Amino acid sequence: MKYEREIKTAFKISIPVMMGYSVLGFAFGLLLVSFDYPWFYAPIMSLFIYAGALQFVAINFFNVKAGLIDIAIASWFVNLRQSFYGLSLLKRFKKAGKLKPYLIFALTDETYALLTTIKDDEQLKKRWYYFFLCAFNQSYWFIGSTLGAIVGTNIDFDTAGLEFSLTALFVVLCIEQYKNLKNKIPFLIGAFTSIIAFILVPTDKMLITSIILSLIVLFLFRARLENNE
Known part of the structure; x- marks a missing residue:
């Protein structure tokens, strides 16, 4: 299989994120439908927005009927940290070619932590390894949020406390960075x-x-x- 080595390595590296994103994505889906929004909003938002914290904040925007300018300003502040992350990855993504726009779009706190913690295998085709790592991470969030929305449409859940799973995941990744x-x-x-x-x-x-x-x-x-x- 073409890029088999990159796919296997990216999947192995992404397993800690899978454990967090699937749970938190599920919680997002549950929370979204608990406010009587259609279940399909969850996969649409996870596909085109893909910004965990901002997606939770967006639910509040919808509830208070916030204006576009208010939403834009709040979104800018919530995701401003990504600009600093991106600066440190300019060299890595320099030769990403046509994959570069997606790598920029799919950069999250956890993906950044993995990219800067795990030492790259020199035998890997780097741009495809980065692509598959980002794609796996987004798929976990997408699948989790979609399942959460579908389940939440049919079963009542108490979502209190589920949002802390992302914080716990980031703490673990932060500890790994400190060790390295x-x-x-x-x-x-x-x-x-x-x-x-x-x-x-x-x-x-x-x-x-x-x-x-x-x-x-x-x-x-x-x-x-x-x-x-």
Whole structure:
């Protein structure tokens, strides 16, 4: 089979994400239909939006009948962190060719964590390996959300607490990244600035504040960090 090695490797690497995305996607589907929206909204959103946290937020947008400008601004803030992720992957995706638009679209927190944690096999065709990894991850979310919506249409569920599964998954991936780091200082800077942001700013602005603070500190100590490497 063409690209068999890339497919097998991508699937193996994506298994931790499968365990989280299938559960959280299922929870999203349940939550969506619990507000009396048609079940097919779930697969459509998971196919064309594919932004876990934003999809949950979108349900609230629908309920309050938010305007397009309000939705656009909120969406920009929720997903602004992806811009910083993308900058660090420019070199990796440089030779992706026609696959590049999808790789950009399908980049999520968990996919980014896998791409930056797992050491690449030099024998792999990188752009296809990246493509299959992203595609597997999206398929888990798509299947989970679709099944959740279908099941939720026929059976009543209490969805309280299910949304925490994505947070738990990201914590596990973060721990794996920490273990693979030779220089722990950037990780500690991120943790410290997150605590500062949590204390000083409202919760809805914590993420962007901690990212900006981390970038400022990393920039100020860039020379020292490079020397430590």
